[in-house]
Amino acid sequence: MSFKVPYSHLRRLANQLKRLPGIGERGAWRMAIDLASSSPRRARDLAKALIAVTEKMALCGKCHNLAEGELCWICADPHRDNSRICVVEDALDLFFIEETGAYKGLYHVLGGLISPWEGVTPQSLNVRDLLERVKVGVKEVILALPSTLEGEATSQYVARLLRGRVKVTRLGRGLPVGVEPEFTDPITLRESLRSREEV
Numbered sequence: 001m002s003f004k005v006p007y008s009h010l011r012r013l014a015n016q017l018k019r020l021p022g023i024g025e026r027g028a029w030r031m032a033i034d035l036a037s038s039s040p041r042r043a044r045d046l047a048k049a050l051i052a053v054t055e056k057m058a059l060c061g062k063c064h065n066l067a068e069g070e071l072c073w074i075c076a077d078p079h080r081d082n083s084r085i086c087v088v089e090d091a092l093d094l095f096f097i098e099e100t101g102a103y104k105g106l107y108h109v110l111g112g113l114i115s116p117w118e119g120v121t122p123q124s125l126n127v128r129d130l131l132e133r134v135k136v137g138v139k140e141v142i143l144a145l146p147s148t149l150e151g152e153a154t155s156q157y158v159a160r161l162l163r164g165r166v167k168v169t170r171l172g173r174g175l176p177v178g179v180e181p182e183f184t185d186p187i188t189l190r191e192s193l194r195s196r197e198e199v
């Protein structure tokens with residue numbers, strides 16, 4: 001579905017917005033209409049924020065979390081427990097786990113999940129450098145991936161790669177099947193971190 005509105009500027013904006021994750025056709029048009037009805041100043045502020053975030057931010061050279069310098073704020077923190085690495089799908093899941101306050105180790109952001117349907121292969125994930133990272137003083141790798149089909153396939157793949165090199169655990173049963181870590185509440189997430197089990 002695409003609306004047959006004759007205004008090309010509006011259509012161009014809606015087309016850009018619907019490429020963003022979690023924004024459908026309807027949501028994209030709602031935002032485009034809202035912006036088209038607001039002041040140029042508000043649009044300029046939004047445009048500046050968009051440009052700044054792409055120019056000033058990059059991926060952490062160690063864990064692939066978002067960073068403003070070479071390392072993210074977690075990898076740069078000398079007080080984190082560097083004997084543990086928690087593997088997550090994306091930075092959003094990392095933010096959620098940080099929110100619980102129950103984890104003081106490091107992270108490794110895969111940048112996706114294995115999905116043959118969407119053409120995501122194990123080679124396109126940030127896995128190779130995880131193998132390098134576990135060589136230096138790491139005692140445990142915690143898999144905090146969604147319990148969806150893709151999440152399970154990715155967990156099994158990573159666990160197989162790490163077998164014999166380091167202890168591998170996964171989030172405990174607090175997480176309902178099919179639910180992504182990011183969608184659960186902090187208390188459940190904290191509990192599932194505490195009750196993690198070896199794989």
Ligand SMILES: [Zn+2]
Pocket residue numbers: 060061062063064065071072073074075076
């Ligand atoms: Zn980092």
